[in-house]
């Protein structure tokens with residue numbers, strides 16, 4: 193008999209809820225977390241300026257009506273310490289600490305077909321057997337440092353935003369180089385600029401950013417909102433992005449130009465990425481509609497940044513707006529008006545090497561005291577590929593995914609029985625309010641395990657044909673949009689040598705949930721139960 197019913201790998205939003213949900217269903221569970229604390233994304237990304245870009249009223253668990261009433265967020269978009277406090281509160285409130293083992297990295301998971309169980313090995317040399325494995329390792333947890341020639345010779349310290357020193361970093365009086373201008377780079381840059389003698393922002397790709405208009409949560413609004421939280425959550429579950437947003441419901445191309453500008457400006461003033469991109473139905477599928485919105489955003493950069501040449505360099509032109517994760521910031525573009533901030537274009541003159549005293553590009557040398565990498569993650573498959581996972585016949589997951597990650601419904605991979613992935617390839621994952629997607633996945637997994645038990649089955653495995661059909665559907669939906677036009681981490685373009693496959697499901701959170709429910713109602717259609 194296996195040591196445990198379920199091993200959960202990871203203790204971020206997904207692992208924490210998996211422990212709670214599976215234990216509440218009467219299963220024996222242990223979670224292993226590599227970090228010295230729980231929280232995942234919100235534990236590791238403790239760089240200054242880190243905050244969520246989905247509003248706190250949405251980016252929070254909905255499984256407990258009591259929890260959502262008890263907890264009060266201080267801000268519309270809370271900063272990392274507050275989200276981390278929330279997750280620690282949840283673990284305490286639901287008595288989860290005894291079932292989470294920190295400082296323990298899972299190094300291998302191997303399926304034993306004879307015994308119908310997984311053997312999970314950890315970096316302390318121990319191993320446990322479990323009937324099921326729930327991989328809650330995170331879509332954005334395998335961080336990526338670029339391989340810059342000479343980095344090892346750099347005399348000063350360098351930092352990756354996802355492994356920021358917990359005691360903080362004092363940049364006072366320093367010349368700092370920042371590489372990476374995506375969501376994180378845009379958040380951290382103004383914080384570094386406020387302290388450093390000089391900040392050099394090395395930009396390869398200019399990115400779109402909308403304002404947050406972050407503000408304190410008004411207690412009377414909160415009371416009113418919470419009075420109807422349940423029906424709001426229901427709307428979120430049925431929505432496209434996992435957040436109920438009010439778009440016009442019309443295509444931009446059918447709208448008079450002056451009305452478009454007025455409507456976009458209203459949304460710009462209100463702040464937030466989802467309401468802005470969701471204003472019109474054709475923005476993410478029609479290049480002409482997308483161009484209107486992109487030009488509106490470029491105009492906002494031009495009116496914010498006083499040096500016209502710097503403004504033009506900051507204007508994104510390389511991809512349709514929204515096809516890369518839309519950044520959010522209230523102060524990034526204005527930061528370039530500060531005398532101690534320099535934008536360096538490394539598209540036209542790439543970084544050639546790092547030396548002891550700084551960084552060389554094709555046409556200049558920059559003297560630096562510290563380097564910061566906001567270079568993101570080997571997204572979606574990275575954390576799974578870094579574990580030695582072996583399924584039926586000892587086949588490694590890395591071998592199955594050699595041509596790109598794939599799964600059935602984003603949760604199960606053919607050849608890997610009794611292994612569930614939370615927000616895996618083929619799920620709405622990073623293209624949604626992830627907390628809501630995580631809850632939906634975990635509840636579906638819990639119900640699947642309960643179904644097996646109550647129907648006398650011990651294993652569940654996705655059929656290759658179901659996986660093929662699902663991934664074909666994921667690809668078809670993706671290629672009906674503008675998303676594949678961008679060299680983004682959505683397609684693995686940030687990782688040298690990674691196969692270029694678009695895996696997030698763009699069919700919408702509501703329709704995805706409905707499909708998962710249909711599969712379950714049909715006795716787990718597309719799975720072999722044994």
Ligand SMILES: Cc1cc2nc3c(=O)[nH]c(=O)nc-3n(C[C@H](O)[C@H](O)[C@H](O)COP(=O)(O)OP(=O)(O)OC[C@H]3O[C@@H](n4cnc5c(N)ncnc54)[C@H](O)[C@@H]3O)c2cc1C
Pocket residue numbers: 201202203204205206207224225226227231232233234235237242243244245246251296297298299328329330331332333376575578579614615624625626627630
């Ligand atoms: C800076 C930042 C801001 C974000 N903001 C938003 C937002 O506003 N809205 C949104 O929807 N999403 C946001 N995201 C995405 C975010 O990752 C998810 O919302 C969510 O936190 C993911 O939770 P998770 O539990 O699935 O994964 P994670 O939080 O990444 O947790 C996974 C955990 O698994 C652990 N782990 C991995 N491999 C192993 C192993 N082999 N052994 C043991 N432990 C392991 C990791 O250490 C990590 O703690 C953001 C991401 C980042 C990086």
